[in-house]
Amino acid sequence: MLVVVCIKQVPDTTQVQIDPVTNTLVREGIPFIVNPYDTHALEEALRLKDRFGFRVAAISMGPPNAEATLKKALALGVDEAILLSDRAFGGADTLATSRVLSEAIDRLNRQEQVGIVICGKQTIDGDTAQVGPGIATRLGYTQLTLVDRVEKFDPFQGRITVRRKLEGRHETVEAPLPVLLTVVRELNRPRYPTVPMRLESEQATVQVWSNQELQLDQNGIGLKGSPTWVSRIFSPQREKGEIVGDGVADPAGAAHLLVDKLVSRDLLVV
Amino acid sequence: MSEAKVGVKRPRGKARLIEGRCIACGGRCESACPVDAVEMSGSGEPEIVVAQCIGCVKCVKVCPAQALEVVFTEEEKRILEQLARESGADAEDGDPEARALAAKLAAYRGVWVFVEQTEGEPARVSWELMGKGRELADTLGVPLSAVVIGSHVEELCYHSFCYGADQAYLVDEPVFRHYRTEAYLKAVCRLIENYQPEIVLMGATGLGRDLAGAVATVVGTGLTADCTGLGIDDRRNLMQTRPAFGGNIMATIMCDKFRPQMATVRPHVMPLPERVEGKSGPVIRVASGVKEEEMLTKVLAVVSDRNRDHVDVAGAEFIVSGGRGMMGKENFVLLQELADELGGVVGASRSAVDAGWMPHERQVGQTGKTVRPKIYIACGISGAIQHLVGMQDSDLIIAINRDPDAPIFEVAHLGIVGDLFQVVPALTERLRSLKQKAPETAACSNG
Amino acid sequence: MSPNPQLFLLLLILSASAFVIGCYRRFSLVALGRPEDRLDAPGTRFARMLRLAFGQQRVLGKPFGMNHFVIFWSFIILAAANAEFVVSGVLPQAGLAALPAPLQHALLFLFDLVSLAALVCVLIAFARRLFFAEPSLSSDYVKARSPEALLILSLIAVLMLAYFGLHAARIMIGMEDPTAMPVSAAIAALMAAPLATDPTAVATWSWWLHALALLSFLAYLPQSKHMHILTAIPNCFFAGLERPNTQPREEFARGMRFGAGRVDEFTWKDLFDSFSCTECGRCQEACPAAATGKSLNPRSIIHALKTNLLANGSSLRAGETPTLPLLANASDTGPGEGSAGDDAIWACTTCGACMNACPVLIEHMPKIVKMRRHLVQMRASFPEELSAFFENVEARSNPWGIAPTERTKWHANLPVRPFEQGKTEYLLYVGCAGAFDARQKQVTVALATILDAAGVSWGTLGKEERCCGDSLRRLGNEFVFDRTARDNVKLLAERGVKKIVTQCPHCFTTLKNDYRQYGMELEVVHHSELLAGLLASGQLELKQRVAQFGTVLFHDSCYLGRHNDVYSAPRQVLATTTGASPAEFVRNAERSFCCGAGGGRMWQEEQEGERINLNRVKEALQQKPDTICVSCPYCLTMMEDGLKDLQGGAVRVKDLAEVVVEGLRA
Numbered sequence A: 001m002l003v004v005v006c007i008k009q010v011p012d013t014t015q016v017q018i019d020p021v022t023n024t025l026v027r028e029g030i031p032f033i034v035n036p037y038d039t040h041a042l043e044e045a046l047r048l049k050d051r052f053g054f055r056v057a058a059i060s061m062g063p064p065n066a067e068a069t070l071k072k073a074l075a076l077g078v079d080e081a082i083l084l085s086d087r088a089f090g091g092a093d094t095l096a097t098s099r100v101l102s103e104a105i106d107r108l109n110r111q112e113q114v115g116i117v118i119c120g121k122q123t124i125d126g127d128t129a130q131v132g133p134g135i136a137t138r139l140g141y142t143q144l145t146l147v148d149r150v151e152k153f154d155p156f157q158g159r160i161t162v163r164r165k166l167e168g169r170h171e172t173v174e175a176p177l178p179v180l181l182t183v184v185r186e187l188n189r190p191r192y193p194t195v196p197m198r199l200e201s202e203q204a205t206v207q208v209w210s211n212q213e214l215q216l217d218q219n220g221i222g223l224k225g226s227p228t229w230v231s232r233i234f235s236p237q238r239e240k241g242e243i244v245g246d247g248v249a250d251p252a253g254a255a256h257l258l259v260d261k262l263v264s265r266d267l268l269v270v
Numbered sequence B: 001m002s003e004a005k006v007g008v009k010r011p012r013g014k015a016r017l018i019e020g021r022c023i024a025c026g027g028r029c030e031s032a033c034p035v036d037a038v039e040m041s042g043s044g045e046p047e048i049v050v051a052q053c054i055g056c057v058k059c060v061k062v063c064p065a066q067a068l069e070v071v072f073t074e075e076e077k078r079i080l081e082q083l084a085r086e087s088g089a090d091a092e093d094g095d096p097e098a099r100a101l102a103a104k105l106a107a108y109r110g111v112w113v114f115v116e117q118t119e120g121e122p123a124r125v126s127w128e129l130m131g132k133g134r135e136l137a138d139t140l141g142v143p144l145s146a147v148v149i150g151s152h153v154e155e156l157c158y159h160s161f162c163y164g165a166d167q168a169y170l171v172d173e174p175v176f177r178h179y180r181t182e183a184y185l186k187a188v189c190r191l192i193e194n195y196q197p198e199i200v201l202m203g204a205t206g207l208g209r210d211l212a213g214a215v216a217t218v219v220g221t222g223l224t225a226d227c228t229g230l231g232i233d234d235r236r237n238l239m240q241t242r243p244a245f246g247g248n249i250m251a252t253i254m255c256d257k258f259r260p261q262m263a264t265v266r267p268h269v270m271p272l273p274e275r276v277e278g279k280s281g282p283v284i285r286v287a288s289g290v291k292e293e294e295m296l297t298k299v300l301a302v303v304s305d306r307n308r309d310h311v312d313v314a315g316a317e318f319i320v321s322g323g324r325g326m327m328g329k330e331n332f333v334l335l336q337e338l339a340d341e342l343g344g345v346v347g348a349s350r351s352a353v354d355a356g357w358m359p360h361e362r363q364v365g366q367t368g369k370t371v372r373p374k375i376y377i378a379c380g381i382s383g384a385i386q387h388l389v390g391m392q393d394s395d396l397i398i399a400i401n402r403d404p405d406a407p408i409f410e411v412a413h414l415g416i417v418g419d420l421f422q423v424v425p426a427l428t429e430r431l432r433s434l435k436q437k438a439p440e441t442a443a444c445s446n447g
Numbered sequence C: 001m002s003p004n005p006q007l008f009l010l011l012l013i014l015s016a017s018a019f020v021i022g023c024y025r026r027f028s029l030v031a032l033g034r035p036e037d038r039l040d041a042p043g044t045r046f047a048r049m050l051r052l053a054f055g056q057q058r059v060l061g062k063p064f065g066m067n068h069f070v071i072f073w074s075f076i077i078l079a080a081a082n083a084e085f086v087v088s089g090v091l092p093q094a095g096l097a098a099l100p101a102p103l104q105h106a107l108l109f110l111f112d113l114v115s116l117a118a119l120v121c122v123l124i125a126f127a128r129r130l131f132f133a134e135p136s137l138s139s140d141y142v143k144a145r146s147p148e149a150l151l152i153l154s155l156i157a158v159l160m161l162a163y164f165g166l167h168a169a170r171i172m173i174g175m176e177d178p179t180a181m182p183v184s185a186a187i188a189a190l191m192a193a194p195l196a197t198d199p200t201a202v203a204t205w206s207w208w209l210h211a212l213a214l215l216s217f218l219a220y221l222p223q224s225k226h227m228h229i230l231t232a233i234p235n236c237f238f239a240g241l242e243r244p245n246t247q248p249r250e251e252f253a254r255g256m257r258f259g260a261g262r263v264d265e266f267t268w269k270d271l272f273d274s275f276s277c278t279e280c281g282r283c284q285e286a287c288p289a290a291a292t293g294k295s296l297n298p299r300s301i302i303h304a305l306k307t308n309l310l311a312n313g314s315s316l317r318a319g320e321t322p323t324l325p326l327l328a329n330a331s332d333t334g335p336g337e338g339s340a341g342d343d344a345i346w347a348c349t350t351c352g353a354c355m356n357a358c359p360v361l362i363e364h365m366p367k368i369v370k371m372r373r374h375l376v377q378m379r380a381s382f383p384e385e386l387s388a389f390f391e392n393v394e395a396r397s398n399p400w401g402i403a404p405t406e407r408t409k410w411h412a413n414l415p416v417r418p419f420e421q422g423k424t425e426y427l428l429y430v431g432c433a434g435a436f437d438a439r440q441k442q443v444t445v446a447l448a449t450i451l452d453a454a455g456v457s458w459g460t461l462g463k464e465e466r467c468c469g470d471s472l473r474r475l476g477n478e479f480v481f482d483r484t485a486r487d488n489v490k491l492l493a494e495r496g497v498k499k500i501v502t503q504c505p506h507c508f509t510t511l512k513n514d515y516r517q518y519g520m521e522l523e524v525v526h527h528s529e530l531l532a533g534l535l536a537s538g539q540l541e542l543k544q545r546v547a548q549f550g551t552v553l554f555h556d557s558c559y560l561g562r563h564n565d566v567y568s569a570p571r572q573v574l575a576t577t578t579g580a581s582p583a584e585f586v587r588n589a590e591r592s593f594c595c596g597a598g599g600g601r602m603w604q605e606e607q608e609g610e611r612i613n614l615n616r617v618k619e620a621l622q623q624k625p626d627t628i629c630v631s632c633p634y635c636l637t638m639m640e641d642g643l644k645d646l647q648g649g650a651v652r653v654k655d656l657a658e659v660v661v662e663g664l665r666a
């Protein structure tokens, strides 16, 4: 059985800053990293590999330099790494992205049956959390989002039980394979690569698939296949630290002011 | 004037990147360029191959960050000016493709709000959306519909009317008792297919984002995630504004060539509309055709976090933390009371853990847990870097400290300088009194 | 002379064979280690060997050191007596008697007195072990009253007693001159009058007792910790020439193994160390981890290495995998003898106190780091808190994972000072703590203010400064350290940096000592050194004497003091600034006690035993200071946290620069 993880290379958004003068994004020198949620997806796939000996393939759609991201996955122990890279894939929204990714998974499935696809809950750049459901729906896999624990996995029966983390509650769901999971950070603690694996991965090759391999209709991928487009980008109003009321002279008054502020800004619900 | 020859070629200029604007969106410009004149650098920014560029402005149009412009030489500018003086701009409208598209889009009418519920309990965000949906529907001059799916949930249709819906689509069958993507997906897609709305809104909750992503894929339309602002432009298109890049930028997203326009909307952003009792409207019952036998997934258990005995600071949405300023173990009761009002948990600085006031698994920081709650309230915590690294990604940080120079105020969004033993009980008390005053989310009579 | 030369010869051959075989077994095991050059600068090595081995410099540092000194020298002197004994035992006509009378006389006199001294010292040692052993004499597997130690002491005592018995009897018989041997003569007198023993029988018995004790000792020696008699002296010769403040580089290529996860992955010198340990417990006493009840005991690490080597020796020689693991998981019920536990390996602060104390120059800390290297690089197994640390340093080049763009925020209120090649004299290497930690940022500002006041030309690398990699290296993440070091060395060279001033002893030692392995030879000074120079030369003039800090107690940072020998500079600065030499801890300068943060401990939780910083702060409070002065960002955090925990009242913690900057206020 093959386990597929989808990982995306993203700019390290914690390092993104807004230029206070021009009010634009300062991206200079900001490194690309593996989407943090995807490191947890990868870890879960590798745990399945450790436990059951499944093969793990990592796929990523992105520019040629996203190869670095896949090399990291190789250093951690994935068996196969595929970069989906083509001019024609560029500018995709989630609909077009999930079309390319699911086609790639389908291609892999033709070589070896795919049992589980694992995605991060969302990325830290696009932030949409839509690609996972998109892939699952296209492939007709059962979609289990926001997984924070794999309760039971029985590869012989082909069933999996997971716990999902929702607002104020947790839900335990059972489903037959194939499934697509999107995972949250609480699921596991990603492993650290050993040096021999790092060195090995420097030699390992990342396969690159372009649309030559996937043969998707140009109108369904990339910019053309994307119903949504970004018409404008601007900087948000930044909240500056604010001291509320006079907590020394009138603590109760300051407390009231604070609560009312939270409620009026809809940060708190009473 | 007489010199202007007929047939002078309109100069098209060359594209150019405006320094510092590119956000490395993933190469929209590159893929838009018909002549491969855009190449992406290692840092994800375009480099224009000037010799190849034909000035078609396709890249300029697709750039989400307005980071590209077309520049003309002095000579070209002169020619352009002349051309402009000679002829009025010829209208671009009237192209048959555009007319066909407009006709296709016009077939979709109405604004829908998906009413999310768990075991019959509606999610508040649904009513927030009802308020926003009302506004959009009024702007467009179309009806606002509630979409209610579940088992024994008819009552929710009437709540929807009280919050502003004109009508409600109701799918009420036992198979929908628990949310399952496959079942809800089929129901929603069938509704969309049959009734063709132009806008579908859902809450950007775990459930809403799970469902919306699947629906948009089947329907083959665009979906905008986690919006914080919605509006209608002059062509009746939905303008959807949302944060991206970890909240560092806001983007306005359009989906002007596909219908329905779908969006999930962040909870607690849109104001809750006034509930008007006694309103009613037509309830359109629709059979889903979903059969239990065909369902693959089984929901085995749903456990509310309030009933869980194990306190998980790392995953909590509201955290009230105490530090050495708490002065003693017994005082953590104050924090627990506040946390209970918020539906959150109590965390601690390492000092409080070392003093034995809290167990180590509640420690937040460098050698404790990393937390990202919606609200983090630090009480009597100075804000040492070892503590800050564990909580600085919280959505909202509130500090209560009597030392105005404490470093915690450097990261706090809101702060009170004062004695926590006075401030914290006052916060709890204020919350309680507000809750008592708040109107019960009572069922509105179905009149 | 010998009662039975044939029998003695036979016994001698047996004992000598046991000795040779024992030695061979052990030395051939040492050869299993990896190669390492320890023969450079033989002159220096020889001189040091004289000082430390023959002069017993470090042994004498402890109360019982004199006792050992006497035994050591008695051994050397009596080696001659015993050689004579053996020779004459086989060839009765040879021996002392063959020497000219005055010389023979003198030698006998010397032997007699030395034997008495040795006997007395052995008895004291006995009494110490039995009745007033200090705790550091016992470790997990070797106790103060260990049979082995007592056996050896008994053998020596028997040897001495038999010596006196033999010579007293000979005096009685008239074979030897009583004037040459006052002690033996006194015993002879005792035996003659009150005891009325038969001198011939006593002579024979004593002779055999002496012979047996000597031969047993010889046979047993290689099996015991007294092997150090043979190894300690060469060990002092082979020990590292420089302060072990850095670790050797590792080469990274595919197919190789990294760090030491098995005994044979250490170097021969590491293994030789393990046979040189005297089990004296000095390292154990000095070690902050051991002193605060952690699983780590540097002595036990050395002991584990030896035991493991002995247990696995034959399989290793046969090229098989070792049976006894060197690194045992902490979750097991303790590591067991011959293995080191994870907890112990991670508890080390790399403070170097152990190495500073060891009389035979054993290098504990580098071995611990080698095992860390194995754990991190081969097994990716380390305390949970370190994953965030490693990821942060790798991705954002600082321990907290803060955006590098925030590096320059400390000088928000000062003009930006980029380092400019040829124009700027000093690169101020701010360091991660100096750039990101709100508390340490105050120190950075203080230092910048002082440098400006003294007219020193300085600049920073701004946002391009990166973590120096100190903790990476001490934590055994050599692979990432290697990359960091290469990048930094390149950057510093590109910028044309010639002189660097740091405010952090960890940056200081890394730039100064570790980067030298990467070909970087720059002038690196710690701010205490620079300030001392500026004050001494008058370039920095203070406007007032700083009195507001009251009694200032100076805490030596391990990486400034013990690892780099900077002791006087900060003290001079304080003396000049406050007008009085600082107060001192009981454990100060070379014997300073770690704050608990070095060696990457800063990034880990400290769950086991007492907190090291509390131990140190308690010691500080004994001196009743008003201010504890530090010269390191980690010490600053540790002292402040400790004071808060102990409710240290009004006692403050200040960095050296913060004390000096007060002197600039008019």
Ligand SMILES: Cc1cc2nc3c(=O)[nH]c(=O)nc-3n(C[C@H](O)[C@H](O)[C@H](O)COP(=O)(O)OP(=O)(O)OC[C@H]3O[C@@H](n4cnc5c(N)ncnc54)[C@H](O)[C@@H]3O)c2cc1C
Binding pocket: A006, A007, A008, A035, A037, A038, A041, A059, A060, A061, A062, A092, A093, A094, A095, A097, A101, A118, A119, A120, A121, A122, A123, A125, A126, A127, A128, A129, A130, A131, A132, A228, A230, B025, B064, B222, B223, B224, B225, B242, B244, B245, B251, B253
């Ligand atoms: C400012 C901005 C706003 C945007 N808003 C929208 C929007 O509202 N709607 C929309 O449809 N598109 C939007 N996009 C486009 C969207 O970012 C891209 O479609 C992107 O390729 C995937 O979306 P995501 O990053 O949000 O992924 P998510 O859906 O958040 O990703 C979930 C998981 O899917 C997997 N995954 C995602 N992308 C890849 C990939 N390229 N390769 C491998 N695995 C992957 C990963 O496992 C990831 O954890 C926006 C883009 C920008 C720059």
Ligand SMILES: Cc1cc2nc3c(=O)[nH]c(=O)nc-3n(C[C@H](O)[C@H](O)[C@H](O)COP(=O)(O)OP(=O)(O)OC[C@H]3O[C@@H](n4cnc5c(N)ncnc54)[C@H](O)[C@@H]3O)c2cc1C
Binding pocket: B322, B323, B324, B325, B326, B348, B349, B350, B351, B352, B363, B364, B365, B366, B367, B368, B369, B379, B380, B381, B382, B383, B384, B385, B386, B387, B390, B400, B401, B402, B403, B406, B418, B419, B420, B421, C601, C602, C603, C604, C605, C637, C638, C641, C644
């Ligand atoms: C290796 C290491 C790891 C560490 N890991 C962590 C970690 O994971 N998490 C962590 O939190 N710390 C950690 N620390 C400790 C950190 O350095 C600080 O010591 C600690 O965070 C301080 O805790 P505090 O803010 O509660 O106490 P303090 O710094 O003593 O602050 C108490 C604050 O309470 C205020 N106060 C007092 N009384 C009142 C009152 N009545 N009303 C209002 N305010 C009041 C004071 O003004 C003060 O600001 C670590 C330290 C080390 C050395």
Ligand code: SF4
Binding pocket: C283, C286, C287, C288, C289, C290, C296, C297, C298, C347, C348, C349, C350, C351, C352, C353, C354, C355, C364, C365
């Ligand atoms: S370096 Fe310090 S902490 Fe480590 S073993 Fe030696 S004395 Fe103990």
Ligand code: SF4
Binding pocket: C276, C277, C278, C279, C280, C281, C282, C283, C284, C298, C299, C302, C354, C357, C358, C359, C360, C361, C362
């Ligand atoms: S290692 Fe050195 S200091 Fe420690 S017990 Fe052995 S000889 Fe003594």
